Amino acid sequence: MTATIASLGLIGYLSFSTSLVLATPLSIPRSEQATFLLPLSHEPSISPFIAEHNGTIIELLNRYAPIVKLSVEEEYYPSSVEYMLPHYSFLENFHGEKHPANHTLLTPSSLDQLPLFGSGQFLSISEPHNPQPFLLSDESNYLYGPAGQKGGMKKDEKGRGKVEEPIYGFGVDMGRGIVDLWYWTFYPFNLGKSIGPFGILGNHVADWEHLRMRTVNGTPVSADFTTHNGGRFSAGTIRWEDVIKHDGRPVAYSAAGSHGIWNEPGDHIYADLAKVFRLVDVTDDDGALWDTKDLVVPVRYWDDSEHRRRLWHDGENSWLNFRGRYGNRGENDCWWHKLVGICQLVDAPPGPNRFFGITPDCIIAPLAPIYSTYNFYLSSPAIKYAEANEIGIVQVEQTCTRPKRNPDDDDDDDNSNEIDDYDEETMYDEDRLEIWTIKGLTDYKGPNKHTVTMDSCKGVQSAVRAYKISLCTIDGRCxxxxxxxKVCSYEKGKKGYKFGSAVNLEDIDDWRWTY
Structure with missing residues (x-):
């Protein structure tokens, strides 16, 4: 009881200010980041500089609002968060303890007033929600979303279905002119995948998916199309030249039922279960259109690129401070869980206000003819570490890879970047690859740009896969x-990516990690 009172008192203090920040440690790798962190400090965040630039970020979010093309097979349509909140009837924690929902708090302006901002809690519904293959109760029909209700689908002038729901946009100032635009879509329900004798696996109440755009000085340079948990089965980073666009805005394709975001229509493999069952996202250009122009709910993510303190939201955006899950707990007691690692019902996802201070899925670089060149910057925490530890050298390691070869295969290197039979699946299948690194050095230059030139990856079908850096002392101790x-290379003047043995890379994202 004391903890609850204290947390509510803290919330009262926070909501008194119109703009506050949550200090978030950013030296933690993405894989180790908690989805949300409790506030470590509270201080005003809107300085005159921030107020001046806030309008620019909001304008960018509205300017590049995406067009989402839903599948003709879609049954579970998007909605607003506000649409879903009244349907939650109880809260459940990770230990299975349940409490009736206080509906006076289940509003956009009050959701964060739950104890500890809802951390560790699942907003849960009471209605049946395990379609095998259909929802069997009329009481569950709201899970189809507003457009999925009888008479709920609007039509455009050509008779095509039209969805008009909000999309939630976060603008993230990354420094050096970079503003990343994260667009999050919300659906009341996620339909899983049919896996043979196990039924439809991976169903969950509520679904959050996202598209991320990168702009530099207001100009788009790339977009990351992400499915579910991301990873190598997602479309990943696509050059802006290769993004399908309408009216200068990105077009995204939403997978039927599971709503993963893809850059083009078709069937997309996004996961392997037990290396036997491949999960496929189905997208097409025949379903309803969701043009989010004038439907973006835009917010700024943190105060600035230097301090990186996350903003506290108030008013109708207070729900963004909620740290719980947007649907029911899942199951892990099905008999096949040990075989494929998933049951018919899985945990609902957290909300969209996650950790956004990360680089794109890959760093884009043009191919180079002979040598690789890496240009990059260190973050202020890296610089402080370097100066405290008498760092004098920065080392770059270029990761090279190629398919494993037989001892009698010809390995003459003609310095060609022509790699015609080398696909991305091979590129990241460790069992099928030879992997090695090439190292280069440069003097430590503090906040200035560092440049390292090194040999290309030698050998037939060799390709650059990634790079990393080390901070070293003058005597060579790193x-x-x-x-x-990850590095994505391309040939100038041509579409798509192309693997090659050398790149000319300009990395404008500050390097930061756990030192």
């Missing part, structure tokens, strides 16, 4: 090393 940054 005290700390970053994680890899």
């Amino acid at each position: 005290l700390t090393t970053s994680n890899d940054r």
